[in-house]
């Protein structure tokens with residue numbers, strides 16, 4: 606069933622009494638009604654150049670404004686061409702620097718920015734313990750301890766930076782406030798993972814930027830604070846939104862990218878999938894190509910209780926991208 610028995614202790618710590626919809630309705634600044642929102646405003650996000658294109662995770666019926674993760678075929682081709690170019694660039698650099706080898710294991714420094722409206726829990730003031738648990742979830746997920754492939758990556762918390770600023774709350778995807786927030790707060794080089802936590806616009810659980818050759822101040826991941834382990838986001842409060850968004854930050858697409866045709870998510874060992882899977886539809890099979898849909902993969906849209914793995918192909922893609930884009 607895709608459960609992670611070794612994480613049950615953590616899971617039962619969830620407080621899940623408040624539904625996410627309720628949670629969102631209490632912090633409604635900037636949240637637009639889903640019906641009208643679908644036809645509004647997507648263009649501005651999609652019109653951004655691919656190097657700052659962000660990728661999100663949504664709940665069913667959520668993602669009102671736009672699904673910023675749904676890259677077009679042209680956008681994925683552009684990203685794949687850029688990856689190839691970045692690899693060539695790095696190979697030349699390493700040759701010139703005298704046998705500098707590519708990293709095989711990586712410890713990623715993590716800076717967490719807690720964006721708060723005020724000092725209340727509803728205003729974003731989550732305890733440090735939830736952040737520590739999120740880092741543990743990242744380390745378990747990326748090590749393969751939850752049942753998937755082992756990846757090269759581990760995570761080390763450097764700083765928790767608490768910021769009270771009502772004008773940045775909720776965090777609105779694609780807004781000038783998001784740009785202002787990140788420009789003010791982002792720290793470290795391309796290898797530093799900046800995580801921004803808070804209430805989010807448009808029912809989004811999170812979004813992330815893909816890696817770029819030149820460090821962009823927008824670089825980082827944004828995660829709904831109540832999606833952290835022990836949070837109030839029912840069905841999405843075991844920390845897998847964080848894992849999903851970091852997957853994007855390390856260059857992974859969604860498992861349903863490209864649907865049933867073409868190169869899909871550019872990973873050979875994730876079965877093709879026509880569209881996002883929600884909840885936990887065991888046995889779902891939406892493409893004629895071999896294999897049932899990868900609903901237990903972190904890069905799908907299923908419940909946290911359903912997703913527990915990266916594949917070896919995804920691990921390889923992330924390490925390649927690390928050495929192309931983020932390694933020193």
Ligand SMILES: [Zn+2]
Nearest residue numbers: 660661662674
């Ligand atoms: Zn996503």
